[in-house]
Amino acid sequence: MTGGLWQDRQRVDCLVIGGGPAGLTAALYLARFRLSVQVIDRGAGRAASIPLTRNYPGFPDGISGRELVQRIGEQAVRYGARITTAEVATVERSGDIFQCRTSSGLIEASTVILATGIRDVRPPLDDELHAAALAAGLIRYCPICDGFEVSGRRVAVIGRGAHGAREAAFIRSYTDDVTLLAWDGTTNLDVTQRAGLAGAGIAVVDGAVASARMQHDKLILATDCGELAFDAVYPALGAQVASRIAQELGAQVNEDGYLHVDEHQRTGVPGLYAIGDVVAGLNQISRATAQAATAATALRNDLLLSPPP
Structure with missing residues (x-):
């Protein structure tokens, strides 16, 4: 691991699943906290399909979803985050380690942030x-x-x-x-x-x-x-919530499949956090990025209090 708190570990401090505004903002914060972070994204996120958003703060003339995602991703990479385009097959917990099998190989992580979002019907x-x-x-x-x-x-x-x-x-x-x-x-x-x-x-x-x-x-x-x-x-046909991975790990969801989290974006599974549209509540980019900052900060503090063995 390079740039993380525990230099002798051969895994990342955090795996972020989902490369939309939420996941990439979390990666940016984590990288600036000097944690090693890997983002896995399948490359077909909801935000990237937005032709132009005019209600995201700081862009009075609007910005396309694709450009916004690109900018946040470039910023995260600048500080050391790694972003890989791949499909996630399974995530399993083995002791204190999460093992994620993807189309590009196996990734082990001390923590996982789910930013898998929804898909509009x-x-x-x-x-x-x-x-x-x-x-x-x-x-x-x-x-x-x-x-x-x-x-x-x-x-x-x-x-x-x-x-x-x-x-x-x-x-x-x-x-x-x-x-x-x-x-x-x-x-x-x-x-x-x-x-x-x-x-x-x-x-x-x-x-x-x-x-x-x-x-x-x-x-x-x-x-x-x-x-x-x-x-x-x-x-107005509803949405398909991408919470399968979390549910397989034992996280709780509501009747529509949205994840329950605490005020720090923790699910009920130790080391598993969730942010963005996959979490019950308002589906907005500004909310998603705020949750990303909250989750990343809580994750860092949780690792400091209980570092991996």
Whole structure:
């Protein structure tokens, strides 16, 4: 190990799984704490797909997710962090050591920070159309992040039930032209929800979506009720939480699969920390990077109090 607290060990002080803003910020802090840190990332993170974020502090003109990730990664590497693109197969605990088997080999670590995030559930668009619509800002996944950008525009929410109704109501605070629909036509709204949406001036389309296409600066949805053109479409279909590794190690999750942590980002498994969207709470980059600083500092102090044998 080079640059760590225990120079005679042949493993890293911390393995960070996930190379988004959370994981890379943790690596930056750990490297500056003079700990050895290895980041493993599969190279397809959620943040990197953001065309432009305008609500991350310090970038008044906005910054793409890819550039933000690149900048934080370069900063972490400057101080000694190592970043490897690989898939993680398993993580096992053997005594006080975590053994991580990846597509690039075996890594042993005294501690692990999980920054594995979530994956948005997409509407059934083909990959090419989805990528093009996402890049053009026609498909958007985070109204908290960019609802301001759709102010006064025609917006659709793809969702059902209480979750879809809540997201449509949230977006209604930015524009008076909001439509809620479900891809298969099943909105699952009860009488009270329909009345609430109607009272807020939110349209509900009960027809299924047969197809979608981009036309100029619009996303056209062909429904049973005719073609509808939107300036932006927000899928409110939930997310798949990447907490498998933590659960296999014995960490506790809520009913949706999000990890429970304490105020220092510790899971219930000694030496295992979690940060970012994989943790229950608000899915925001600023929150994720704050959690990274908290976890890295707690980890350093925990190692100082209980160094490996």
